[in-house]
Amino acid sequence: MSRLFDTHCHLVDLSEDLKDQLTSHNTIQFLSVGTNPNDWQNTLKISDLYSSVHSAVGLHPWFVADNYLNDLSLLATILANASEIKAVGEIGLDFNKKYQAYYNEQLIAFEYQLKLANQLERPVSVHCYKAYNQALQLFKTIPSQGIMHGFMGGLELAKQFVKQGLYIGVNGIILNSNARRYHQMIKGIGLANLVLETDAPYGANLPSLFPFDVLPKIATQVATLLACSVEEVIDQTGYNASMILLKDS
Ligand SMILES: [Zn+2]
DSSP: OOOEEEEEEOGGGSOHHHHHHTTTOTTEEEEEEOOSHHHHHHHHHHHHHOTTEEEEEOOOGGGOSTTHHHHHHHHHHHHHHOTTOOEEEEEEEEOOGGGGGGHHHHHHHHHHHHHHHHHHTOOEEEEEESOHHHHHHHHHHSOOOEEEETOOSOHHHHHHHHHTTEEEEEOGGGGOTTOHHHHHHHHHHOGGGEEEOOOTTTSTTOOSSOGGGHHHHHHHHHHHHHTSOHHHHHHHHHHHHHHHHOTTO
16 A cells, blocks of 8 residues: 655644554654754654654754754754754744844754755755745755745746755645645646645644544645546655655665
8 A cells, every 4th residue: 555655744742642643554654853952852752663753853943043053063963973864854944024033043054954964965844934035045055855845935936946856845735725826836846746744733724633634635636636546646745755755764
């Protein structure tokens, strides 16, 4: 049976109940991302605990603050000493006004982490909000592989990220029938450059009982948009995810 691959979730933030259910759902593989020094160790622990869970650690733009240089050097140490970490993430840029005080530090932190990922030959899991051009500029100077998670930038921008070696993460937004621009983007990019994600427990349209039940629904909607079978979507996105995240395993 094909295996779904959730390429972006925050398993450390799930309730204990839901964590217990992960073992019985061995039809899904997960990339659990860490966002700040307080969840990096727990992210590694959860991937030790469950064979279907892989880990990524990174300093998320929301957590770039006064202490960020120390956090980055701690991150570099963790990454250098844990070969089982599959990716650097969640990292990126968030130019929401709320984070204005640290725009410059965000750029420094993102560039630093892209370089780190490049040196360590690891892919990246990227959060980008209102900073697409800045992110593209960095990708043009620092060769990167990875995933644009929660990407909402539209088809033309998506194509530019794909050109730089990034895949597009498709989340529960696809289930909104009025998300026409999002649907156009998925259609224009096509299966070869898409992966699936929940962003659980924070993503859109997650069922409350078991949030990962959204994955087959996302796959079904991708299949409808691309006029192919659900199996094909699960196979190709799973293959893409494995090629990006598990190429050394
Ligand atoms: Zn996330």
